[in-house]
Amino acid sequence: MIQMNNVxxxxxNGVVAANGITVDIKPGEFVxxxxxxxxxxxxxxxxxxxxxxxxxxxxIIAGTNLxxxxxxxxxxxxRQLGVVFQDFKLLPRLNVYENVxxxxxxxxxxxxxxxxxxxxxxxxxxxxxxxRMFPSELSxxxxxxxxxxxxxxxxxxxxxxxxxxxxxxxxxSWEIMNIFEEINTRGTTIVMATHNxxxxxxxxxxxxxxxxxxxxxxxxxxxxxxxx
Ligand code: ADP
Ligand code: ADP
Numbered sequence: 378m379i380q381m382n383n384v385x386x387x388x389x390n391g392v393v394a395a396n397g398i399t400v401d402i403k404p405g406e407f408v409x410x411x412x413x414x415x416x417x418x419x420x421x422x423x424x425x426x427x428x429x430x431x432x433x434x435x436x437i438i439a440g441t442n443l444x445x446x447x448x449x450x451x452x453x454x455x456r457q458l459g460v461v462f463q464d465f466k467l468l469p470r471l472n473v474y475e476n477v478x479x480x481x482x483x484x485x486x487x488x489x490x491x492x493x494x495x496x497x498x499x500x501x502x503x504x505x506x507x508x509r510m511f512p513s514e515l516s517x518x519x520x521x522x523x524x525x526x527x528x529x530x531x532x533x534x535x536x537x538x539x540x541x542x543x544x545x546x547x548x549x550s551w552e553i554m555n556i557f558e559e560i561n562t563r564g565t566t567i568v569m570a571t572h573n574x575x576x577x578x579x580x581x582x583x584x585x586x587x588x589x590x591x592x593x594x595x596x597x598x599x600x601x602x603x604x605x
Pocket of ligand 1: 388392393412413416417418419
């Protein structure tokens, strides 16, 4: 589902944030990406959804080789992925329903189908009763639920999450993790960068550790591993 082969990312300022990354993530896996600040976790994740383009090496996501992807093909490529951020990135002037429906409206799905699907994913994240509320009226945990609903509304094969619990209290973080677990159980591949040691050590999954732009450890059912 996700393959990288000897991937290097050198930013224009000379920082090498990915320094020869080779990895293979199979369909249906749930993978944590851990490592110290500045290790290259976000870069690793941004390379997957073409927020950043690799300097060299191959990145192949759900059968698409990103090295040969044209800029005009990027929006279509991204529709196969769900992306969840630490700071939610909801559209402030749209209500919950509209934030989630947006992704289906741009691909001109049938209105009836949009309504059915939006309500289905809002039910899954437990927010069906708040469809008319605006992001500013919601708690952080609720906003993250909306952003997760938005990320899966297109039925992506992969959901990529960068520190999705980073702004949330411990109890809310566990609730959010339960939703990711449910999504994974239904067959979606999940890649999640996180600093949450307790979660990684409790919900045991594959753990990829990045340091200095390199994968220094890759263990199925592993623990958080490093101090700090
Ligand atoms: P992490 O997510 O593990 O904190 P990042 O991938 O954000 O790591 O950053 C890895 C390295 O790349 C850091 O040294 C960071 O300063 C640098 N970096 C990240 N983004 C950019 C950018 N857009 N331009 C230049 N350097 C960057
Ligand atoms: P189908 O539409 O084939 O009956 P589902 O609605 O259960 O099956 O899931 C299909 C796709 O929807 C998944 O492969 C995935 O991309 C996306 N999806 C992921 N998690 C969920 C979820 N928890 N609820 C609904 N759709 C999800």
